[in-house]
Amino acid sequence: MKKPLILLLITLSIMQNWLFFAFVLVAFYSYRYGSGILIPVAILLDGYYGNYYHVPYLSLMAIVWYGFVSFACSKVLSLRSITP
């Protein structure tokens, strides 16, 4: 139940232009549950705003964010595996 609620809050924050709050929620969600589901949310938001007629920047940002989080997690994991 928490996951859909946070996703709804992220969507609402972006719609209301509360960008800092949205960023905090995105960071928290990525840390707790991973950032994969944020890509479809970004695609839906871009569709809602009609950005697919121009440049779907939210979707592209979500893909980049997913790549960044995956890279950061892999580095953290490798550090954990090295340290005793």
Added chain:
Amino acid sequence: MKTQSRLSSKKKPHLKVILIALLVVGLGMLLPKVVSVTAAIVTYPAHAINNWINDSSSLVPSFIRDRRDLENQITELENQLVVAASLDVTQRRLIEENTRLRQLLGKEDEERTLAAVIARPSELPFDLLQIDRGSNQGIEVGAPVFVGKDTVLGLVVYTAPEYAFVELITTPGFEATAFISGPNVAVGLEGVGGGVARVRVPQGIPLTTGQLVYLPSVEPGLFGRISYVENEPTQPEQYGYVTPDVPLSGLYRVGVGKLSQISESPEQIDVNILELMKSKLKVDNVTVGTVGTTSSSTIEEI
């Protein structure tokens, strides 16, 4: 034996997700209508809540909207204030410059030529000024030079077609007749140099700092104030050192009058001195407050 590291096996799913996402985004750009319709349906709950916040008259949405509007209004007013303040500074500067220029040009019936100072005593020998107007602009040798409305600085001593030199009253050896307001005496004034002139006054005449010194042979002829008094009781004379109110280093515009403003006859100089004394008690910008009297105070006066 080759083993696959955990790290590289974990990278592959991430790469797959990224590629699939890019593919979906590419397809979306090819079919934007489909994506828009799908998004409208799926995001309907968020859309409804968004509309509720934007349009509802309930307490929470009203509070959020009002707060946002007030913040925007504050930002806009602050920007307007910054713009107005800069305009106010510009306006005040223009008003001050206008007033200064009007003063330099003197009274309406006076004819003066505005000139800029292009060299000052620190850059020229003796107490001289160089101005950027010359004979081509009607500057005459011997014409008085003013700063402000009525402060005379010196006389034009040389004119070239496009510039002129002004000898200041404070030049060593410059002599003039001065009138000191206060003791109301006409005395001799001589330049000492360095922006200072000196008046010689017999002992017994009350000479104090701050007294105005006029040159009655120039119309108008305010020169400066006594800034220092040298008084040795054993000497027959006392000296008052006079400096103009405007520092020479701060001069950048002067007004050049006409030769007709210099009185050469003693009779005319006497008339000028009498005029100065007549207006001695006149004080501008005095306002008298209302005086209340009661019958008891009136009775006391009687």
